[in-house]
Amino acid sequence: MKTTKEIQAIDSAHYLHPFTDHKSLAEKGARIITKSEGIYIWDSHGEKILDAMSGLWCVNIGYGRQKLVDAAAKQMQELPYYNSFFQTTNVPAVKLAERIVKLAGDNYSHVFFSSSGSESNDTNIRMVRHYWATLGQPERKVIISRKNAYHGSTMAGASLGGMSYMHEQGGLPIPDIVHIEQPYHYGLAPTQDKDAFGIEAAGWLEQKILEVGPEKIAAFIGEPVQGAGGVIIPPKTYWPEIQRICDKYNILLICDEVICGFGRLGYWFGSQLLGCKPDLMTFAKGVTSGYIPLGGVVIGKKVAKVLIEQGGDFNHGYTYSGHPVACAVALANIDILEHEGLVDNVRNETGPYLAQRFAELTHHPLVGNAESCGLVAGLALMKDKAKHIAFDELLGVGMMCRNHCFSNGLIMRAVGDRMIIAPPLVITKAQIDDMMHLINKCLDATLDELQALGLMHA
Ligand code: PXG
Numbered sequence: 001m002k003t004t005k006e007i008q009a010i011d012s013a014h015y016l017h018p019f020t021d022h023k024s025l026a027e028k029g030a031r032i033i034t035k036s037e038g039i040y041i042w043d044s045h046g047e048k049i050l051d052a053m054s055g056l057w058c059v060n061i062g063y064g065r066q067k068l069v070d071a072a073a074k075q076m077q078e079l080p081y082y083n084s085f086f087q088t089t090n091v092p093a094v095k096l097a098e099r100i101v102k103l104a105g106d107n108y109s110h111v112f113f114s115s116s117g118s119e120s121n122d123t124n125i126r127m128v129r130h131y132w133a134t135l136g137q138p139e140r141k142v143i144i145s146r147k148n149a150y151h152g153s154t155m156a157g158a159s160l161g162g163m164s165y166m167h168e169q170g171g172l173p174i175p176d177i178v179h180i181e182q183p184y185h186y187g188l189a190p191t192q193d194k195d196a197f198g199i200e201a202a203g204w205l206e207q208k209i210l211e212v213g214p215e216k217i218a219a220f221i222g223e224p225v226q227g228a229g230g231v232i233i234p235p236k237t238y239w240p241e242i243q244r245i246c247d248k249y250n251i252l253l254i255c256d257e258v259i260c261g262f263g264r265l266g267y268w269f270g271s272q273l274l275g276c277k278p279d280l281m282t283f284a285k286g287v288t289s290g291y292i293p294l295g296g297v298v299i300g301k302k303v304a305k306v307l308i309e310q311g312g313d314f315n316h317g318y319t320y321s322g323h324p325v326a327c328a329v330a331l332a333n334i335d336i337l338e339h340e341g342l343v344d345n346v347r348n349e350t351g352p353y354l355a356q357r358f359a360e361l362t363h364h365p366l367v368g369n370a371e372s373c374g375l376v377a378g379l380a381l382m383k384d385k386a387k388h389i390a391f392d393e394l395l396g397v398g399m400m401c402r403n404h405c406f407s408n409g410l411i412m413r414a415v416g417d418r419m420i421i422a423p424p425l426v427i428t429k430a431q432i433d434d435m436m437h438l439i440n441k442c443l444d445a446t447l448d449e450l451q452a453l454g455l456m457h458a
Helices: 004-014 024-028 066-078 093-105 117-134 155-160 194-212 238-248 270-274 301-309 324-338 342-363 397-407 429-452
Strands: 033-037 040-043 046-050 108-114 142-145 177-180 218-224 252-256 282-283 295-300 367-373 376-384 413-415 418-419
Touching: 004 024, 040 282, 046 429, 066 142, 066 324, 066 429, 093 108, 093 295, 093 324, 108 301, 117 155, 117 218, 117 252, 117 295, 117 301, 142 194, 155 429, 177 194, 194 218, 194 238, 218 238, 238 252, 295 301, 324 342, 342 367, 342 376, 342 429, 376 397, 397 413, 397 418, 418 429
Parallel strands: 142 177, 142 218, 218 252, 252 282
Antiparallel strands: 033 040, 040 046, 108 295, 282 295, 367 376, 376 418, 413 418
16 A cells, blocks of 8 residues: 555656646645545545535535445446447436436426536537527527536537636637626625616626527526536526526527536426526536436427437437446436435425525625525625625635635635535535534634734734
């Protein structure tokens, strides 16, 4: 067995990590995560850490679930792989497609599988353009997305996303993708009535449609609640108005449910809570609780009918579309979500409890706003919350706070100066109390550091 330092040296020499500045990582060495159970992970020093991010928004049923291990092992023995390309299929993929359609509701009939959220959004772009071309409107190519959205890291996923620092690398966005402003009430218009702001923010979609020309637009895509952008929870008026506008101009609506799907907001899909009926829904992450890669698109009846009856060959697919082992694991994961009533529990018990406890954080001198939806939550660190003055971005106050979390056994993420969490859906109320205790401790440590640096008054 190698020592932590030896593994860090090899990591640094050979492993290029996602979204990482390797020069600075090499100086301190990566933290090596070695084991896990429930809502906790451990590092190679034996440090126990409360994982309030569910890995990367995905370990919905928590760590250490033997049923998923057994499902994978059984499927690997029976049929570890076969493709669905040449008029073949496999039983786990068939069962999972049927199951996901049932969870999605009456509006949906089919599922297309991939292995990730990014791939699924690539599928979405090709599918909606193929849909319109099939209907004799090939000029409908433009997809409207939002600033600060996250839709993945492939050429298409990153183009759909609204992260300017991603667009700066690799010549993005690809053509025919445009962005509107996000519905971030606290950040953009904190003094405006929230519901009125929601209607106004949805109106930016209509403005963009008219600017580009409705006859050129294929679809609008959005995360029900923006995740990687800092947990931006839209006003409740937003999504119904988006739906109305899409209907008015006959534009397809895509909800990217990669984070919100599979129980995160207390419903199987976030759109079921937020009041819209997307034509397509992207999923990944929670479908297998991250135990194995799987993603896909749930396809509404309207789109599926055109693709199936008139579309001919859809020249698109992945080696691992409908991978039998991934689908078997997903089925076992959905069994657990159902048998343990986890989705209902988020809706009726832990979600409301987190909302109440998280909102208390607004009493902390650093916290300007703190809100949650189901089991995602975000807070804004502010220099002077009464006057709505943010910190200078260059100070990296969010990172400062994250570092305190890191050394206090808590995984909480920083997105700029927003601190965000998305704990496993199995978290209990007592564990929420433990988590809140740690969050308060880390906020206090951040405040102490800012005061010691003279960046905030005592
Ligand atoms: N859509 C959404 C809404 C996502 O959150 C993707 C698509 C892409 O999924 P894949 O499986 O291709 O990664 C995501 C992924 C972060 C972070 O910093 C978030 C994601 C991925 C990596 C980092 O919070 N979300």
